[in-house]
Amino acid sequence: MRKLAKPIPLYNIDGTENRDGTITEVAVLDMAIGDHREKVVFxxxxxxxxxxxxxxDWLREHNPEVDWERGSLRLSRCPEACPAHQKASKPVETKVHDTEVRLMARNGPRRVRKAKMVGRIRAAVMVEEEEEDKPPPPATYTYSQQLAEQEYQKKEIRPVKEIVPKQYHEYLRVFSKEASERLPDHGPYDHAIELMPDARMFHSKVYPLSPSEQVELDKFINENLAKGYIQELKSLMSSPFFFIKKKDGSLRPVQDYRWLNDITIKNRYPLPLVSDLMD
Incomplete structure (x- = not known):
């Protein structure tokens, strides 16, 4: 065990702060996955x-072959610098449900700790020491979402005229998808975002997207440019972009404006009740 010169901020996989707060120590341990052994800094x-x-980082460096059908992984592409690569005469293959990661302390009493990976491989990205950005917001695909997606796909899509009662057909334009894709005319109360006078400019890292998400992002940009919702410009500030899966299986685009919210002048004017406006 050795102390770090500078503590590393620590966040959980869902973006929340870890209860330990920061990482202050590292340990160099012997790690064994099947017959694959090497010293790793944890x-x-x-x-x-x-x-x-x-x-x-470790998974990228060793790039294991994963057979999802058989539930096994094969360490056949280790880098030449890997000690296990130099010693092994043939690639190491092991069943995932039998796999154990064994940690042996280098100094002090010899102890073995096991972390069984039952039916799946666990992986997480460790926060880099110089990282100061806010963590990405929680966004997961839960089992309930999967069930909702299956149920949604069973539903029959009906035309708007069949859904809206006849007495309201003169207002069908309100329910028109085409009409909703155009911005309204400018008026005296256009929305504006006013920044604090001493606001510090910010920019953030781009969240990694899967190939399918990148296709959806390109589609989103092109569609909204065509509608006039967004326009090309150069700015000193930027906000990251990501997707959340909806119950019908499609992707909901999300812009992370937490940084912008922090430097925006809050308008706390009390809004009237909707019931009063309708009376």
Whole structure:
């Protein structure tokens, strides 16, 4: 175990702050996955019931072949610098449901701790030491979302005229998708975002997207440019973009404006009740 010169801020996978707060120590341990053995530097923190999480950097470096159907992984593409690559005469293959990650302390009493990976491979990205950005907001695809998606796909899509009662057909334009895709004319009360006088300019890293999400992002940009919702410009500030899966299986685009909200002048004018406006 050794102390870090500078603590590393720590966040959970869902973007919330870890209860340990920061990472202050690292440990160099012998790690074995099947017959694959090497020394790995681990940061020390509380990760709940799990003993170890293998970081994305390690997975990228060793690039294991994963057979999802057989439930096995094959360490056949280790880099030449990997000690296990130099010693192994043939690639290591192991069943995922039998896999154990074994950690042996280098100094002090010899102890073995096991983190069984039952039916799946756990991985997480460790926060870099110089990272100061806010974590991405929580966005997960839950089991309930999967069920909702299956139910939604069973529904029959009906025309708007069949859904809206006849007495309201003169207002069908209100329900028109085409009409909703154009901005209204400018008026005396156009929305504006006013920034604090001493606001600090900000920019953030781009959140990584999957190939399918990148296709949807390109589609989103082109559609909204055509509608006039957005326009090309150069700015000193930027906000990241990501997607959340909806119950019908499509992707909902989300712009992360938390940084912008922090420097926006809040308008706390009390809005009238909707019931009063309708009376």
């Amino acid at each position: 940061v020390v923190t509380d990760i709940g019931d799990e003993d170890v999480i293998i970081g994305l």
